[in-house]
Amino acid sequence: xxxxxxxxxxxxxxxxxxxxxxxxxxxxxxxxxxxxxxxxxxxxxxxxxxxxxxxxxxxxxxxxxxxxxxxxxxxxxxxxxxxxxxxxxxxxxxxxxxxxxxxxxxxxxxxxxxxxxxxxxxxxxxxxxxxxxxxxxxxxxxxxxxxxxxxxxxxxxxxxxxxxxxxxxxxxxxxxxxxxxxxxxxxxxxxxxxxxxxxxxxxxxxxxxxxxxxxxxxxxxxxxxxxxxxxxxxxxxxxxxxxxxxxxxxxxxxxxxxxxxxxxxxxxxxxxxxxxxxxxxxxxxxxxxxxxxxxxxxxxxxxxxxxxxxxxxxxxxxxxxxxxxxxxxxxxxxxxxxxxxxxxxxxxxxxxxxxxxxxxxxxxxxxxxxxxxxxxxxxxxxxxxxxxxxxxxxxxxxxxxxxxxxxxxxxxxxxxxxxxxxxxxxxxxxxxxxxxxxxxxxxxxxxxxxxxxxxxxxxxxxxxxx
Numbered sequence: 001x002x003x004x005x006x007x008x009x010x011x012x013x014x015x016x017x018x019x020x021x022x023x024x025x026x027x028x029x030x031x032x033x034x035x036x037x038x039x040x041x042x043x044x045x046x047x048x049x050x051x052x053x054x055x056x057x058x059x060x061x062x063x064x065x066x067x068x069x070x071x072x073x074x075x076x077x078x079x080x081x082x083x084x085x086x087x088x089x090x091x092x093x094x095x096x097x098x099x100x101x102x103x104x105x106x107x108x109x110x111x112x113x114x115x116x117x118x119x120x121x122x123x124x125x126x127x128x129x130x131x132x133x134x135x136x137x138x139x140x141x142x143x144x145x146x147x148x149x150x151x152x153x154x155x156x157x158x159x160x161x162x163x164x165x166x167x168x169x170x171x172x173x174x175x176x177x178x179x180x181x182x183x184x185x186x187x188x189x190x191x192x193x194x195x196x197x198x199x200x201x202x203x204x205x206x207x208x209x210x211x212x213x214x215x216x217x218x219x220x221x222x223x224x225x226x227x228x229x230x231x232x233x234x235x236x237x238x239x240x241x242x243x244x245x246x247x248x249x250x251x252x253x254x255x256x257x258x259x260x261x262x263x264x265x266x267x268x269x270x271x272x273x274x275x276x277x278x279x280x281x282x283x284x285x286x287x288x289x290x291x292x293x294x295x296x297x298x299x300x301x302x303x304x305x306x307x308x309x310x311x312x313x314x315x316x317x318x319x320x321x322x323x324x325x326x327x328x329x330x331x332x333x334x335x336x337x338x339x340x341x342x343x344x345x346x347x348x349x350x351x352x353x354x355x356x357x358x359x360x361x362x363x364x365x366x367x368x369x370x371x372x373x374x375x376x377x378x379x380x381x382x383x384x385x386x387x388x389x390x391x392x393x394x395x396x397x398x399x400x401x402x403x404x405x406x407x408x409x410x411x412x413x414x415x416x417x418x419x420x421x422x423x424x425x426x427x428x429x430x431x432x433x434x435x436x437x438x439x440x441x442x443x444x445x446x447x448x449x450x451x452x453x454x455x456x457x458x459x460x461x462x463x464x465x466x
Contacts, residue, residue, distance in 0.1 A: 034337030144328025180255025
C-alpha cells in the first residue's frame with residue numbers, strides 16, 4: 001500500500017522527537033555527574049551513526065524498523081503476501097503504561113504501536129537472563145530490579161531502571177533475548193493484522209478496557225500462537241548459517257516468554273483497574289507451551305520455571321508483599337548514577353505500598369489529628385468502608401476527576417490516582433516532607449474499592465500447564 005494510507009499518515013503524526021529526548025538524557029546524566037553513562041551513551045550513538053542511519057538521532061526507530069522488516073520476512077515465509085504486509089506500519093511511542101496495540105483503518109491499512117517502556121522491560125528481563133548465565137540463578141536480583149522499576153512507575157510515572165553491567169558473552173546473549181522478546185510483541189500485533197482481526201483490545205494493551213469475552217480470548221490465543229511461529233521462523237533465518245536441527249529455533253520460545261512477562265508485570269504492577277479482554281498470563285503461557293516442540297518447551301521451562309512467580313512477587317503490594325531493598329541486589333554488577341540516598345527513597349516508597357489497609361487508616365487518622373485536618377481522617381474512614389467516591393471528594397479531588405477514577409469501564413493506573421491525590425493534598429497545604437507518604441497511603445487505601453474485577457489470574461493457575 002502506498003505511503004498515502006491512513007496508517008502511514010498516523011504513523012507520521014506519532015513520531016517521537018528523539019533528538020530532544022537524546023538531549024534530555026545527556027542533560028540528566030550531566031546533572032547526575034555520571035561520566036560513565038555519558039561515555040556509554042556517546043559510544044552507542046557514535047556506533048549507531050557509523051551505520052549510516054537515515055535518522056541519526058533515532059536508534060529506537062532504527063531498531064523497530066529492522067525488527068519489523070525481519071518479522072515481515074518471517075511472515076512472508078509463512079505464507080502472508082507481501083502486498084498485505086506492505087499495508088501495515090509500526091511506530092514506537094514514549095508512553096509508559098501503554099504496551100502495544102494494532103489499529104486497523106477504514107482503508108484496510110494497519111498501524112502497530114509499541115511503547116518504549118515495553119522494549120525497556122523486555123531488555124530488563126533479558127539482562128537478568130544474561131546475569132543468570134553469568135552468575136547462576138539470581139531470582140532475588142530480578143525481583144529487586146522489577147520492584148525498583150515498578151515503584152518508579154507507580155510513584156513517578158517513569159520507566160526508570162537499574163543497569164546491569166554484564167560480561168561480553170552475557171551481554172551478547174542478553175541482546176539476543178531482548179531482540180526476540182521485542183519481536184514477539186511486534187509479531188503478536190502484526191499477527192492480528194494478517195489474520196484479519198478487527199482492531200480490538202490487545203493482549204499487549206492493558207491500558208484499554210472491554211469486558212471479558214470468549215471471542216476476544218480466542219483471537220488473542222491465535223495471535224500468540226502465530227507470533228510464536230513467526231519468531232521461530234525468524235530465529236531460523238537469523239541462524240541460517242548453522243546446520244538445521246540445532247535447536248536455534250527454540251530460542252524464539254524464550255522471546256515469547258519474555259514478551260508475555262513484560263506485559264504481565266505492566267498490568268499487574270501499574271494498574272489499579274485494567275482491560276480484561278485478554279487471557280491471563282498463566283493461561284497464555286500454558287497455551288504457548290503446548291504449541292512448542294520438545295526443545296522449545298525444555299528451554300522455556302528451564303529459563304522461566306520461576307520467572308512468573310518472581311514477576312508476581314515483584315508486582316504485588318499490600319501487607320504480604322516484600323518491598324524493594326538494596327540487599328536484593330547483593331553483589332550483582334548493578335549500577336545506578338543516582339546518589340545512594342535515592343535508593344533509600346525508593347525503598348521507603350515501596351515500603352509504604354506494602355502495608356495493610358488498617359495501617360493506612362491509622363496513618364491518615366493520626367495525620368489528620370496531628371495537623372488539625374479532620375478531612376484526612378474522614379476520607380480515610382470512608383475509603384476503608386469502600387466508599388471511594390466520597391473519600392476522593394472529601395480529600396479534595398475535583399468532581400470531574402472522581403467520575404473517571406471511579407468508572408469501572410475505564411482503565412486506571414496507580415500513578416494517575418496517586419498524582420490526583422498528591423495535587424489535592426498540595427492544594428490543602430499538606431507539608432512537603434509528608435506529601436508523598438500521605439498521597440501513597442490514600443491511593444493504596446482507596447485502590448481496592450476502585451479495582452473491581454480486573455480479570456486477575458486465579459491463584460490455582462500454574463505457569464506450566466500439566
